[in-house]
Amino acid sequence: MCNREQKITKEKQKFPAIFLDRDGTLIEDVGYIKEPSAVSFFPNTFADLIRLQEHFMLFIITNQSGIGNNLLTDKEVKIVNSYIETELKKQGITITATYYCPHTTEDNCFCKKPSPYFINQAVHEYNIDRKHSYIIGDHPSDSECGIRAGLTPVYVLTGHGNKHKNELTCEVAICKSLSHATERILNNIYYDNKII
Numbered sequence: 233m234c235n236r237e238q239k240i241t242k243e244k245q246k247f248p249a250i251f252l253d254r255d256g257t258l259i260e261d262v263g264y265i266k267e268p269s270a271v272s273f274f275p276n277t278f279a280d281l282i283r284l285q286e287h288f289m290l291f292i293i294t295n296q297s298g299i300g301n302n303l304l305t306d307k308e309v310k311i312v313n314s315y316i317e318t319e320l321k322k323q324g325i326t327i328t329a330t331y332y333c334p335h336t337t338e339d340n341c342f343c344k345k346p347s348p349y350f351i352n353q354a355v356h357e358y359n360i361d362r363k364h365s366y367i368i369g370d371h372p373s374d375s376e377c378g379i380r381a382g383l384t385p386v387y388v389l390t391g392h393g394n395k396h397k398n399e400l401t402c403e404v405a406i407c408k409s410l411s412h413a414t415e416r417i418l419n420n421i422y423y424d425n426k427i428i
């Protein structure tokens with residue numbers, strides 16, 4: 233195989249992905265979630281993710297500063313994350329990986345959103361195509377994280393979205409909900425990721 237062919241084959245293996253925030257985007261943001269019984273999926277989360285996964289690999293990235301603040305344990309967060317993955321799996325939805333930052337802002341860690349650390353990790357681990365990937369979240373730090381990682385951000389007004397929308401620091405598509413975001417992403421998938 234000549235070099236050019238190798239290059240083309242390699243490029244073909246890149247996958248577009250959607251990086252999803254957890255609280256306020258997939259489930260109700262009810263503060264620090266210590267146990268699965270406190271998880272409440274938005275009514276359309278399952279249907280939306282089923283549609284999105286036809287075109288994208290799905291990841292969850294969540295800031296869980298409650299751990300660093302001693303309001304949650306690492307184990308509680310792991311159990312809740314795994315419950316969410318399991319509930320989604322029952323609907324036929326695969327979350328390729330869930331990443332969480334356990335730190336507080338004061339910790340000055342390398343992984344808390346808006347740091348693109350976890351996206352970069354997934355890009356390397358799963359050969360993600362940044363140019364055709366998105367981040368969806370209800371906080372300006374989600375959008376900023378996406379911009380820093382070279383993805384297209386989509387801001388949702390569920391969770392804390394409405395409250396923080398004036399703090400957005402970058403140009404971003406604003407959607408009422410995950411359903412609206414799904415609609416817009418899928419409608420524009422063939423237009424080189426410009427959300428219009």
Ligand SMILES: [Mg+2]
Pocket residue numbers: 253254255256257261369370371391392
């Ligand atoms: Mg959130």
Ligand SMILES: [Zn+2]
Pocket residue numbers: 333334335341342343344
């Ligand atoms: Zn961190």
